[in-house]
Structures are given as C-alpha cells and as structure tokens.
Amino acid sequence: MIQPHGGKLIDRILKGDEKREALEKAKTLPPIKLDAESISDVENIATGVFSPLEGFMGEADFRSVLSHMRLASDLPWTIPIVLDVEKGVAGKLRLGSDVILINEGGDASAVLHLEEKYAYDKEEIARKVFGTTDAAHPGIAKVKGMKDVLLGGKIDLIQESPTPYVRYKLSPKETRILFREKNWRTVVGFQTRNTPHIGHEYIQKSALTFVDGIFINPVIGKKKKGDYKDAVILASYEELIRNYYLKERAVMAILMMEMRYAGPREAIFHAIIRKNFGCTHIIIGRDHAGVGNYYHPYAAQDIFEEFPELGIVPLFFRSFYYCKKCQSVVNDKTCPHPPADQIQFSGTKIRDLLVKGEYPPAELVRPEVAKIIMEYKNPFNE
Amino acid sequence: MEKEFTTVSIPTSLYKKIEEAIKGTDISSVASYVAKILREALYKEEAEQDVFSKEDEEKVKKRLKALGYID
Numbered sequence: 001m002i003q004p005h006g007g008k009l010i011d012r013i014l015k016g017d018e019k020r021e022a023l024e025k026a027k028t029l030p031p032i033k034l035d036a037e038s039i040s041d042v043e044n045i046a047t048g049v050f051s052p053l054e055g056f057m058g059e060a061d062f063r064s065v066l067s068h069m070r071l072a073s074d075l076p077w078t079i080p081i082v083l084d085v086e087k088g089v090a091g092k093l094r095l096g097s098d099v100i101l102i103n104e105g106g107d108a109s110a111v112l113h114l115e116e117k118y119a120y121d122k123e124e125i126a127r128k129v130f131g132t133t134d135a136a137h138p139g140i141a142k143v144k145g146m147k148d149v150l151l152g153g154k155i156d157l158i159q160e161s162p163t164p165y166v167r168y169k170l171s172p173k174e175t176r177i178l179f180r181e182k183n184w185r186t187v188v189g190f191q192t193r194n195t196p197h198i199g200h201e202y203i204q205k206s207a208l209t210f211v212d213g214i215f216i217n218p219v220i221g222k223k224k225k226g227d228y229k230d231a232v233i234l235a236s237y238e239e240l241i242r243n244y245y246l247k248e249r250a251v252m253a254i255l256m257m258e259m260r261y262a263g264p265r266e267a268i269f270h271a272i273i274r275k276n277f278g279c280t281h282i283i284i285g286r287d288h289a290g291v292g293n294y295y296h297p298y299a300a301q302d303i304f305e306e307f308p309e310l311g312i313v314p315l316f317f318r319s320f321y322y323c324k325k326c327q328s329v330v331n332d333k334t335c336p337h338p339p340a341d342q343i344q345f346s347g348t349k350i351r352d353l354l355v356k357g358e359y360p361p362a363e364l365v366r367p368e369v370a371k372i373i374m375e376y377k378n379p380f381n382e
Numbered sequence: 383m384e385k386e387f388t389t390v391s392i393p394t395s396l397y398k399k400i401e402e403a404i405k406g407t408d409i410s411s412v413a414s415y416v417a418k419i420l421r422e423a424l425y426k427e428e429a430e431q432d433v434f435s436k437e438d439e440e441k442v443k444k445r446l447k448a449l450g451y452i453d
Binding site (some may be wrong): 074170222307309311 | 386408417418421422423424432438439442443445446449451452
C-alpha cells in the first residue's frame with residue numbers, strides 16, 4: 001500500500017474520555033465560528049485527508065508553501081491551509097491557549113491549540129497560488145474576502161458536522177482498508193466536480209485498464225455558479241457505475257472540500273489527497289482544477305515535473321472527442337480523421353440541451369445518466 | 383530566520399556538464415536540477431501495510447459492509 005504523504009496517516013479525532021472532556025472544556029473556551037468550508041478543512045486535517053498536516057499552517061509552512069510549493073520540511077504542498085480571523089478576534093486570543101472551533105450549526109467541532117498569529121498579504125496569495133489578481137477569478141474573490149490575521153496550530157476534532165452525504169463519506173483509513181479488502185494493489189483516483197459524460201468514462205476506463213481499481217472521488221462543497229449540484233453529481237455517478245462498471249473494480253466516495261480553482265497548484269494538492277486515500281495513480285486531464293482561461297490547458301500536467309518525489313503517479317490525458325468515423329472516443333494520437341468528424345465533449349453544449357429538456361446524443365452522455373440529471377428541476381448551482 | 387539554502391560542492395566538470403544538459407529545458411539552474419535529482423533519489427516508497435488497531439479495522443469493515451462497499 002502506498003504510504004501517506006509524509007509517511008504517516010494523521011488521526012486527530014478525539015474519542016471516548018478525551019472527547020467527553022473536550023466537550024466539557026469547550027464551554028469555557030473562547031469560540032470561533034467557522035463556515036462550512038473551514039469546517040471541512042478541520043475534518044480533512046483530523047481524518048488524515050491532508051496528512052501530514054496536523055492543524056492550520058503556521059507562518060513558516062505558509063510562507064514556504066507560497067514561495068516554494070513545499071512545507072518548511074521540504075515536503076511538496078501547494079495550497080495554503082489556513083484559518084483567518086478578524087484582527088479584533090485574534091487580539092483577544094492568547095498564544096499557547098485553546099480555542100473552540102464552532103460549526104455553522106453552533107456545535108463544537110474541534111479544539112485549536114493556538115500556536116501562532118500572523119499577518120499576511122492577500123495579493124501575494126493571489127499571485128502565487130492562483131497566478132492572477134483578477135477579481136473575476138473565483139479563488140481571488142475568496143482571498144479578497146479573507147480576514148486579516150491567520151491562526152496556526154494543531155487541532156483535535158471533537159465531532160464531525162452533519163452532511164446529507166454521510167453515506168458516501170469515507171476517511172483515508174476507511175478507503176485504505178477498503179482497497180485492501182478488494183485486493184487492489186494499484187488504484188487510480190479520479191477527481192471530479194461534474195456529472196459524467198462519455199469522455200470521462202473513456203479516460204476512467206482507459207486508466208482502469210492498467211490498475212486494479214478506480215476510486216471516483218467527487219468534490220462536494222462550495223463550487224461556482226453554474227456547476228452541477230452535489231446531489232446531481234452523486235446520483236449521476238451512481239447510475240453510471242451501476243450500469244457500466246464492475247462492482248469489484250469501481251468505488252465512489254466523496255471529498256468534502258471547497259474547490260479553489262487554482263489549476264496546476266491544485267492538481268498537486270489533489271494528487272496528495274488521493275495518495276492519502278491510498279491511490280497509487282491519479283488522472284490529470286486537460287485544465288485540471290482550472291477555470292476560464294487563467295491557466296495553460298496542460299499546466300496542471302507540466303507542474304508534476306517539479307515534484308519527482310510525490311509518490312503517486314499521474315496519468316495524463318490530453319483532449320479527447322468522439323469521432324464519427326472511428327465511432328468511438330479518441331484523441332489526437334489515436335484518430336487520423338479531420339475535425340469535421342469530431343464531436344467535442346462540450347460541457348456548455350450538454351448543459352444547454354439538458355436545460356431545454358433534450359437528451360444529449362448517446363455519443364456524449366449515457367441516456368441513463370441524462371435521465372437522472374433531467375429528473376432535477378434545476379441541476380445547477382445558482 | 384533560518385537560511386533557506388546552503389552550498390554543496392560538486393566537481394566543476396560535473397557542474398559544466400549539467401549546465402550543458404539543462405540548456406533549452408524548463409530547468410532554470412544547476413541548483414534546481416541537483417535539488418530535483420536529490421529529492422527523487424531520497425524518496426523511498428516503503429511497501430508496508432498500514433497498521434490499524436484490530437478494533438479500528440473491525441469498526442471500519444462493519445461500516446463498509448453496512449454501506450455496501452464490501453460484501
């Protein structure tokens with residue numbers, strides 16, 4: 001089994017007496033209310049999804065990640081995992097003390113052992129992580145809204161917050177045991193924030209040809225306007241797997257996390273996460289984790305050159321399309337026919353048809369999948 | 383503040399060879415090339431099994447069964 005990033009799967013979930021004591025102590029600690037995205041970060045740290053992180057980044061890691069795409073220990077890490085609070089809130093907190101992190105429902109989620117408070121430059125995050133300061137980029141909009149001070153320190157999870165998708169929520173510990181139970185020695189991870197079309201199925205099955213199993217891992221959480229709703233993504237994948245995959249070769253579980261749309265940096269981040277889940281390979285397609293035209297279509301593939309020690313093997317897929325002459329999904333290396341014979345997998349085109357209540361051609365979307373999507377009155381985020 | 387970089391000596395002839403080899407590539411300097419090769423060399427994948435407690439294993443398997451992931 002592939003080792004977790006940094007060699008050790010982090011487990012910072014309080015259990016038994018420790019949990020009871022933390023819940024009791026929580027009543028006396030200064031509280032900080034977190035939004036759902038930050039709560040997801042907390043849970044991902046505690047359950048090992050973000051191994052080797054044990055808490056929100058301190059300044060040394062934060063600056064190293066921004067400048068070198070590595071933690072201060074030199075381990076690859078490309079996205080800052082930070083907790084921002086207002087200056088007034090930070091001023092009241094004492095270093096070396098504990099803080100209780102509260103979820104949107106008002107419940108105690110985790111204890112933060114406060115080690116650092118530090119200032120930062122939003123524009124530096126924008127430039128270095130997203131490669132732009134354009135406010136139209138969804139990641140930049142988020143950065144601009146961040147509060148002034150970052151808090152660093154280890155966390156201990158008291159309890160996970162409720163989600164309607166708990167049935168699909170597996171921790172790295174669970175996926176690692178699952179893969180072992182299935183006798184999968186090699187597993188390819190597939191990151192998605194979309195409903196599946198035939199092109200996705202083509203790259204998934206192409207990758208699956210060379211490994212023992214596929215781990216389909218939709219990102220559930222805040223996404224941009226116009227993206228498919230989480231429930232639609234899950235239902236459509238359920239249908240695809242039920243009809244077109246071998247049960248013993250494909251599993252789906254969710255990743256509760258906000259999409260950052262940081263393109264190449266996020267591709268490395270996604271690879272690290274899948275490595276922690278136990279994947280030996282990850283599919284990286286065209287413009288992975290990109291948005292608009294901010295990144296070169298293959299920047300998210302090229303960046304892997306800089307991390308020869310990552311451990312997880314990226315499988316790169318270039319653009320692919322349906323060829324009317326070949327009568328199959330092909331790419332520019334496998335099909336000799338001219339563009340006139342090609343049908344592109346245009347998300348916009350598929351979306352437009354679905355909105356009009358029309359079935360996309362079967363060459364683009366499985367009818368079973370289209371039917372599921374069309375059962376939703378509005379399948380898209382508003 | 384800890385220094386971010388340090389110096390390692392390599393034979394000048396090797397340095398020149400590397401300089402030649404990285405010309406026209408994406409690698410910006412001999413230092414970047416050497417760091418990349420060393421990181422690659424130092425990374426060792428240990429084919430060890432994850433070690434979870436028996437109690438954890440049983441609990442996880444029970445949940446995976448209940449959710450239909452395993453029979």
